[in-house]
Amino acid sequence: MKTKNYLMLCAALSVVWVAGLLLVPPFSNGVEALIHMFLAANAS
Amino acid sequence: MLRIILQIIGVLALLLGLTLLTLRLVYKDADGPSRLFPGGALVSGEMHSGPEPDWSFTDDVFSVELQLLDPLGSRKIFVMESGNKVYVPSGYMRSTLGRLWKDWAFKADEGDGLAVARINGVRYERQLIRIMDPTVIAGVASKLAQKYGGGATPEAITGVEKSVADGDTWIFEMAPRGASQ
Numbered sequence: 001m002k003t004k005n006y007l008m009l010c011a012a013l014s015v016v017w018v019a020g021l022l023l024v025p026p027f028s029n030g031v032e033a034l035i036h037m038f039l040a041a042n043a044s
Numbered sequence: 045m046l047r048i049i050l051q052i053i054g055v056l057a058l059l060l061g062l063t064l065l066t067l068r069l070v071y072k073d074a075d076g077p078s079r080l081f082p083g084g085a086l087v088s089g090e091m092h093s094g095p096e097p098d099w100s101f102t103d104d105v106f107s108v109e110l111q112l113l114d115p116l117g118s119r120k121i122f123v124m125e126s127g128n129k130v131y132v133p134s135g136y137m138r139s140t141l142g143r144l145w146k147d148w149a150f151k152a153d154e155g156d157g158l159a160v161a162r163i164n165g166v167r168y169e170r171q172l173i174r175i176m177d178p179t180v181i182a183g184v185a186s187k188l189a190q191k192y193g194g195g196a197t198p199e200a201i202t203g204v205e206k207s208v209a210d211g212d213t214w215i216f217e218m219a220p221r222g223a224s225q
Contacts, residue, residue: 006051010058017059021066031063032080039080039145 076109076118076162082148083118086111086162091169096220099125102163103191108132109162110218112148112172114155119148122192123163123218126183131175133188134214135207149214161218170218181208184215 001009020027067081077083086109102108102125110132111118124131134149136142143150152159157172175181185204190196193204207213 001048001051006054010055013055014058014062017062018066021063022070028067029079032067032078035063036080039141042141 077120079120083109083111085116086118086160086167089162089165089167091167096128099128099130102130103187105163110148111160111162112152112155113158113160115151117148122188124184124187124191126180126187130218131184131187132172132216132218133184134216135212137214138210138212149216152216153214157216158221159218168218169221171221172216173219175215175217176208178205178209180217181205181215 021031022028067078071078071081071083073084075084075087102123105123107120108123109118110121121132121134124133134146137146137149152172153174159170159172161168161170175184182201182205185201185208186196188204189200193200204213208215
């Protein structure tokens, strides 16, 4: 993917992702659960 | 091909960074924590007053919200009742990730341990006192294994006791304020 298109994709994903985290509680809960699973599996 | 892989890794790193930053900021001053991100002061809910309650009701409570006064911050944490006293654990204390993730436990042990716990919407003024007494730990370990470890088998209890003795797990009593004096 060309750099310009890649950066536009990153920007669009960023807006959608942050909006999802702020406005869709099940989405943010799911993402937190994934991070929590990773930490619990790798903390020791 | 390498370019595509690097772009994918870049997007994933971006999304992870945005997640950590966004949720950290959202919960920083919120009334209570999320599952993973510390919150602010626990301000809502009736403040318990009067005699100590029968803490056995916490057997049906999976996690409680615990706020330290200094430094100010709250998090969700397991809770165990033993001998009609209530305890909270902090694991991974000797791992690198644990030292970052469980900073509150180090601060509680080094400081005055003054805290507020919110359980089923009711707040309790508490003082965290780290417990090392093996006889007390035995009872707490049994409840910890029973509630969160799949069952209070001898192996599970011994494992918890060893984890505490090794310093990997710290156990704090949520005592009434002034109890350590």
